[in-house]
Amino acid sequence: MKRSAQISDFLRPLCDVPSQAYLSNALQVADVLEWILEQVGTAKVWQTSFSISEEFLRRLFFIEKTGRVSEFNLVLDHKATNKTLKLWVFITQVVQRTFLADNHSKVLLVEAESGETVSVITSQNLTRGNRLHVPYF
Numbered sequence: 663m664k665r666s667a668q669i670s671d672f673l674r675p676l677c678d679v680p681s682q683a684y685l686s687n688a689l690q691v692a693d694v695l696e697w698i699l700e701q702v703g704t705a706k707v708w709q710t711s712f713s714i715s716e717e718f719l720r721r722l723f724f725i726e727k728t729g730r731v732s733e734f735n736l737v738l739d740h741k742a743t744n745k746t747l748k749l750w751v752f753i754t755q756v757v758q759r760t761f762l763a764d765n766h767s768k769v770l771l772v773e774a775e776s777g778e779t780v781s782v783i784t785s786q787n788l789t790r791g792n793r794l795h796v797p798y799f
Contacts, residue, residue, distance in 0.1 A: 669697050676701050676780065691786055692721035695770060698782075699730040702774035706733040710767045713742035716749060723756050732775070735759045739766060 667688040674682065676698070691709075699705060714736070725731060736753070738746055740762040746753070753760055770782040 669693060673697065690718075690721075691768075691770060691782075691784060692718055692725065694782055694784075695722075695772070696725055698770075698772050698780050699725070699728075702772060702778050702780060703776065704730050704732050705772045705774040706735075707731055707773075708735045708737070708769075708771040710737040710765055710769045712739045712766050712768070713745055714738060714749065714753070716752065719749060719752050719756050726756065733758050735761075737761045737763055737765050737767075740764065 667686075669689065672684045672686055672689060673694075691711075695707065722731075722734065726734065734757050736757045736759070738760065743762060746760075746762070768784045768786055770780075770784065772780040772782075774780075
């Protein structure tokens with residue numbers, strides 16, 4: 663998240679507004695994941711993306727250290743395999759299961775232990791690109 667931004671500038675609590683949309687490059691997928699986990703508690707997470715960066719993996723590592731992620735599953739595009747293989751050791755330390763597929767989707771699925779589920783559809787890869795992030799809850 664940009665240092666000058668607050669997530670509340672873009673999103674309202676899920677219990678108040680369960681379906682939301684916004685267009686901004688101020689938030690990253692990891693920001694949205696942390697925000698969701700703060701609201702739903704411990705959860706299983708599925709993330710799909712074209713590619714992933716070391717920066718996102720570091721964020722995920724620290725998110726998992728909070729104990730809020732019970733399981734993290736990742737689906738990446740096999741076309742980004744060269745980049746994925748360079749990060750493979752780090753990926754296996756952070757992600758329980760990684761799958762390679764014909765995938766260009768960018769979807770975040772969160773299933774809380776309480777049974778609550780949250781889905782986010784975005785245009786952003788798991789990298790530090792400055793693309794606009796358009797999640798739909």
